[in-house]
Amino acid sequence: MVQTFDITDDEVGKKVVDADGEAVGMVTEVRHGTAYVDAEPGLKDKLMAKLGWEHTDEDAYPLQKSEIDAITDDEIRLRQM
Structure with missing residues (x-):
């Protein structure tokens, strides 16, 4: 079962x-x-490419929730790719 995460403004600044x-x-x-x-x-x-981040003029790339393995107080850890 894939865990889903609620992404909030609290994630801003996390590595x-x-x-x-x-x-x-x-x-x-x-x-x-x-x-x-x-x-x-x-x-x-x-x-x-695995994250679906194409080189664009955007400064930031969207992170799909399905790529997230865990969220801690300090970081967001991605799933094994």
């Missing part, structure tokens, strides 16, 4: 890490229950 604990980016805003992430410079294209 986003992959399943191995490597930094992916930081939540910069939440819109309509979706966290938007400012990606780390040099984030690998392969990981960005």
Whole structure:
């Protein structure tokens, strides 16, 4: 069973890490229950593609709830990809 998460403004400022604990980016805003992430410079294209983050002029990328494994007080951890 896939756990779902309620994304709130409390997530703004949290770092986003992959399943191995490597930094992916930081939540910069939440819109309509979706966290938007400012990606780390040099984030690998392969990981960005798996997250559905295309290179655009946007400053932040939407994080799909289905990609989230856990939310703590300090970070959002992504599922193993």
